[in-house]
Amino acid sequence: MSTPEVTPGVRLHAFVPLAHERLPLEESHLRGAAFHAHMNRRRTTRQFSSEPVPRELIELAIRTAGTAPSGAHQQPWTFVATSDPVLKEKIRAAAEHEERDFYHGKAPQEWLDALLPLGTDEHKPHLTEAPWVVVLFRQAYGLDAEGTKKTFYYTDESCGIAAGFFIAALHTMGLVTLTHTPNPMVFLRDLLGRPRNEKAMIVFPVGYPAADAKVPDLERKALDEIAIWK
Ligand code: IYR
Numbered sequence: 001m002s003t004p005e006v007t008p009g010v011r012l013h014a015f016v017p018l019a020h021e022r023l024p025l026e027e028s029h030l031r032g033a034a035f036h037a038h039m040n041r042r043r044t045t046r047q048f049s050s051e052p053v054p055r056e057l058i059e060l061a062i063r064t065a066g067t068a069p070s071g072a073h074q075q076p077w078t079f080v081a082t083s084d085p086v087l088k089e090k091i092r093a094a095a096e097h098e099e100r101d102f103y104h105g106k107a108p109q110e111w112l113d114a115l116l117p118l119g120t121d122e123h124k125p126h127l128t129e130a131p132w133v134v135v136l137f138r139q140a141y142g143l144d145a146e147g148t149k150k151t152f153y154y155t156d157e158s159c160g161i162a163a164g165f166f167i168a169a170l171h172t173m174g175l176v177t178l179t180h181t182p183n184p185m186v187f188l189r190d191l192l193g194r195p196r197n198e199k200a201m202i203v204f205p206v207g208y209p210a211a212d213a214k215v216p217d218l219e220r221k222a223l224d225e226i227a228i229w230k
Contacts, residue, residue, distance in 0.1 A: 039168065040220070045176035046120075047210035048130040055083070057173050058132055058206065064169035065136075068162035071154030076139035077162050080192045083132050090191055091135075092127035095182040095203070099124065102183050118216060126178055130205035135188055136163055137198035149197070159201055170206060176213075177204045 023031070062079045070076060082088060099122035103112070127133055138159040142150030163179070170177050180203040182188075188200035 039171070042167070042171040043176070043215045044178050045209045045213055045215060046126055046178055047213040048126050048176070048205060048207040049210045050129050050131060051208050052083075053131045053175060053207055055081075057175065058134065060173065061166050061169040061175075061206075062134070065162040065166035068158065068165045070158035070162070071152065074139075074142065074152045074155075074158070076142075076152045076155040077159050078137040078139065078194065078198055079134055079166070080137060080194065081132055081134045082192075085128070087191070088128050088130075088133050091133055091188070091203070092124055094187040094191060095124050095127060095180075095185075096122055098182050098184060098187065106183075124180070124182075126180070126205040127203070129210075130207040132206040134166075134204040134206055135192060135200055136166070136202045136204065137189075137194055138201045139197055140199050141197050143195055143197040163202055166204070170204075174208075175206055176209045177206045180205065 058081050062081065065077065065079065066075065068077075082091075103122045136159060138155050139152055140155055141152050144150070167177060167179070181201075182203060185200040185203070188194075188203070189196075189198060192200075194200075
């Protein structure tokens with residue numbers, strides 16, 4: 001029998017019993033339905049109150065994001081959070097600069113047409129009005145203290161899942177956010193002093209909604225439009 005080659009220093013994890021709570025079917029149904037109803041009330045919000053949000057709530061959302069599964073458990077995410085008005089102003093100015101080019105020249109008409117119903121434009125007041133701005137950086141590869149690169153796997157998928165957990169945690173705490181993707185967003189790495197292996201992926205202004213916040217009257221696809229059973 002041949003043994004697979006093992007690189008020196010690479011070790012198996014210790015394996016421990018799974019902590020799992022087996023639920024009665026009825027309880028599963030109740031919890032699933034309640035969670036769906038809760039998540040179905042989540043709305044992406046563009047108008048924020050400037051009411052402060054304690055840092056502990058942001059910490060909880062980031063901790064929750066950090067429970068996401070990731071390729072080879074490499075956890076290829078960095079969340080940079082700021083409530084500093086000066087830094088938020090710099091992020092806003094840089095984002096609006098990029099967005100002006102996007103909305104007035106760079107974006108193809110088809111893209112502008114897709115955004116028109118939502119009423120988005122190059123003005124990004126949420127970046128200074130929301131008490132927190134959290135930027136999710138995707139670690140495209142690992143980089144140790146000596147500058148040695150390490151391949152990371154499925155970083156887009158891993159960070160996408162972590163972003164979902166983050167958004168769900170915020171919603172559970174009664175906070176709102178907007179998945180904002182300035183285009184391009186390399187400026188964030190310089191502004192926030194992140195290393196070259198990290199690519200900004202999503203900017204999340206986080207806070208309470210403005211008292212007069214409005215959201216588009218959107219419909220979500222029905223189950224039979226999003227699920228196929230074979
Ligand atoms: N990055 C731009 C454009 C934009 C693109 C998509 I796709 C959206 O769903 C919303 C906006 C912006 O942030 O305005």
